[in-house]
Amino acid sequence: KSHYQVLIIGGGTAGIMTAAQLLRKNRKLDIAIIEPSETHYYQPAWTLVGAGAYDFKKTAKPMADVMPSGVDWIKDRAKAFQPKQNTVSTESSGDITYDFLVVAPGLVMEPSMIKGLPEAFEKGVACSNYIDPDFTWETIRNFKGGNALFTQPTTPIKCGGAPQKIAYLAADYFGKNGLKNKTNVIFATPGSVIFGVKEIRETLMKVIDRYGIHFKPFYAPKEIDVENKIVHFSHTAPEENRCIINEDNDLGEVMIGDVDIQVPFDMLHLAPPQAAPKFVRDSALANASGWLDVDHHSMQHNKFGNIFGLGDVAALPTAKTGAAVRKQVPVVVDNILKLMEHKSADNKSYNGYSSCPLVTGYGKMTLAEFDYNNNFIPDPKLKRMLVFNSDKEHWRLWMLKKYGLPNLYWNKMMKGKNV
Ligand code: FAD
Secondary structure, eight states: OOEEEEEEEOOSHHHHHHHHHHHHHOTTOOEEEEOOOSEEEOGGGHHHHTTTSSOGGGGEEEHHHHSOTTEEEEOSOEEEEEGGGTEEEESSSOEEEEEEEEEOOOOEEOGGGSBTHHHHHHTTSSBOTTTOHHHHHHHHHHOOSEEEEEEOOSSOOBSTTHHHHHHHHHHHHHHHTTOGGGEEEEEEOSSSSSOSSHHHHHHHHHHHHHHTOEEETTEEEEEEETTTTEEEEEEOOOGGGOOOOOTTOTTOOEEETTTEEEEEOSEEEEOOOEEOOHHHHTSTTBOTTSSBOBOTTTOBBSSOTTEEEOGGGBOOSSOBOHHHHHHHHHHHHHHHHHHHTTOOOOSSOOOOOEEEEEEEETTEEEEEEEOTTOOBOOOHHHHHHHOSOTTSOBHHHHHIIIIIHHHHHHHTGGGTOOO
């Protein structure tokens, strides 16, 4: 079969949830998902895996188990679009045509955008929860003291909070294992603040003080010297915020000129640079930065009305998370059904909602929930259940992260239930 009413690229969080919700609205819809992978991952738990608090095996399920029944699974890779012909080419299943296309292949890791990073990963000099969270845990467990450096790139990344969550967990672990006095935990970020949402920022600055973390804003990693275990950062602050570094500071930092800062490390955790998959970047569907060019409120493509895009691949100016996908899917589903009935798509529905469960230590978490304007907007249902404000650290939020959210994911979101 080579034509479908709805063709979906990607069987990740967004693709599976969209198919499942469409079928709940109309069992008769003729839907296919192009997805090459045999395994579906619940990636949000990788943060806990990296800290030894969750079993990696439990984050994986066979793709066949999450594929909604009634959907054709095309076990292949999409490789190009011909949007004017309503066609997607695949690697080995030929061309597939569609009435409506949903583009949800997520994003890809691009370590080569930082010089030395591919080699650092290969040699086990750097670890990353984005690539191999079990190895992060091995690195943290084997750490004997010195500089524990945590950083993130200048590109958009999925779950923007993940690079700092693992820094808090590691700091907590080092404290509990008698390493605090021998260790500098450093969190270096290209951003100007620890978090964009004011209420959450205030909570996180207290967390940073509690652990004695060295917080370094305006640090953009550009090169890793694998042999000497040094990260080179450019300092991205405007002139008036430029920092001055003493050569004899505790961290052994060195500043060359006013922009090249070298930080030596004994362990390094890093979120690699990330980008839209190449077949999207190279297509007529991408914007100038390579992300899928969709309307911010309807997720309808800005040029091709029968194409939608959501999840990590989409050019939406909010945090790329599963939580955002949860709010995007019903809008996309509703709009596709409207177009099928020859009504126009609603472009006011999605407000940029995203959320980030910021784990701040073992048994501790604060939940950032926000919109396109970085307003803190706690979900009223959740607030009633928790009986306290989620912008403060709480043990119950940790329980939500470790047990509640995985359960919500596998049993509700993947089944297309409204959550
Ligand atoms: P994905 O779920 O990544 O799925 C993309 C799918 O597309 C994959 O199955 C892939 O195989 C497939 N694909 C790729 N290329 C092709 C192709 N050419 N053809 C066909 N199929 C293709 N989110 C939260 O909400 N909370 C968190 O706490 C959180 N923490 C995170 C921590 C880490 C370490 C990581 C890595 C992610 C975290 N996330 C978190 C982010 C969340 O997992 C993603 O935002 C979410 O999975 C995005 O869904 P998606 O469907 O866009 O992409």
